[in-house]
Amino acid sequence: MVEEEHAQSDAMRGAVPPPEDHWRPYADNFRDDPRRAGDPMVQRLLKFLGPNDTLMDVGAGGGRLALPLALHCRGVVAVEPSASMASVLQQQAQESGINNVSLTQSSWEDAQVEPADLVLCSHVVYVIREIDAFIRKLDSHARQRVVIVVYNAPPQSQIYPLWQRVHGQDRLALPSLPQLLEVLEELGIDPQVDELPPQPPRGYDSLQQAVEQLNRRLYLAPDSPEAVRLEQLLPEMVVEKGGVLQIKDAEPLRPSLVWWRPKHPIVGVG
Numbered sequence: 001m002v003e004e005e006h007a008q009s010d011a012m013r014g015a016v017p018p019p020e021d022h023w024r025p026y027a028d029n030f031r032d033d034p035r036r037a038g039d040p041m042v043q044r045l046l047k048f049l050g051p052n053d054t055l056m057d058v059g060a061g062g063g064r065l066a067l068p069l070a071l072h073c074r075g076v077v078a079v080e081p082s083a084s085m086a087s088v089l090q091q092q093a094q095e096s097g098i099n100n101v102s103l104t105q106s107s108w109e110d111a112q113v114e115p116a117d118l119v120l121c122s123h124v125v126y127v128i129r130e131i132d133a134f135i136r137k138l139d140s141h142a143r144q145r146v147v148i149v150v151y152n153a154p155p156q157s158q159i160y161p162l163w164q165r166v167h168g169q170d171r172l173a174l175p176s177l178p179q180l181l182e183v184l185e186e187l188g189i190d191p192q193v194d195e196l197p198p199q200p201p202r203g204y205d206s207l208q209q210a211v212e213q214l215n216r217r218l219y220l221a222p223d224s225p226e227a228v229r230l231e232q233l234l235p236e237m238v239v240e241k242g243g244v245l246q247i248k249d250a251e252p253l254r255p256s257l258v259w260w261r262p263k264h265p266i267v268g269v270g
């Protein structure tokens with residue numbers, strides 16, 4: 001599924017090569033105040049983490065989870081391959097006076113790190129090709145628990161309906177919770193699955209912002225017939241809710257915590 005989705009993206013890009021750092025335009029959205037109160041995901045994860053524990057955050061992004069959790073544990077290793085995400089994380093840690101987080105700028109597949117008590121991997125698995133090896137490595141680096149955070153549907157699924165209208169073809173879906181559960185079963189892992197409250201559909205501050213972001217997400221060249229089509233279609237495809245514009249009928253995404261106690265070596269495929 002990952003390869004087919006990426007091949008469809010490449011075909012839409014045409015001669016334009018994929019960006020070196022896919023996350024650069026979005027990295028700032030992954031910045032959040034580490035001392036914010038009442039974040040249900042942080043509160044839930046804290047139940048797994050004691051003050052003397054260590055945390056490994058695989059694909060830590062801008063530190064949305066790693067930094068608030070670092071305030072309550074001994075230390076965090078953040079594994080993050082994207083330079084723009086890593087820089088948001090480091091900047092935010094410095095501004096917030098958090099100094100028990102060390103960054104390994106690498107993919108998880110290539111990372112050389114020591115085990116930690118809790119291994120967390122939030123909203124990463126959708127794009128992992130060699131998912132069995134990736135999960136085995138999560139398991140083998142956890143002393144107490146592995147926690148994967150994943151939505152019930154692909155993160156971009158709310159804009160999938162636009163593909164048919166703009167490109168005349170269905171968007172090929174990335175894997176999400178159902179496929180992860182199948183993989184874990186094949187690996188002989190029997191996880192707990194805790195569903196958290198649904199997240200409201202993404203909002204755009206203005207039609208102009210929606211056009212800009214969707215042009216990028218739909219791989220539209222400026223002034224192409226598809227870009228013109230999107231601009232014409234969009235006003236009838238969005239509704240205003242709570243002061244922002246949302247894609248009509250977009251289903252809220254529901255995050256789940258999929259967690260287990262490590263059982264290396266894992267039996268199963270491969």
Ligand SMILES: C[S@@+](CC[C@H](N)C(=O)[O-])C[C@H]1O[C@@H](n2cnc3c(N)ncnc32)[C@H](O)[C@@H]1O
Nearest residue numbers: 058059060061064081082085107108122123124
């Ligand atoms: C959607 S962001 C999630 C960031 C953070 N975990 C959160 O929940 O806010 C996905 C992150 O996974 C990282 N990532 C993608 N492939 C990865 C891999 N193979 N190993 C480690 N991280 C990866 C990306 O660079 C990106 O920062």
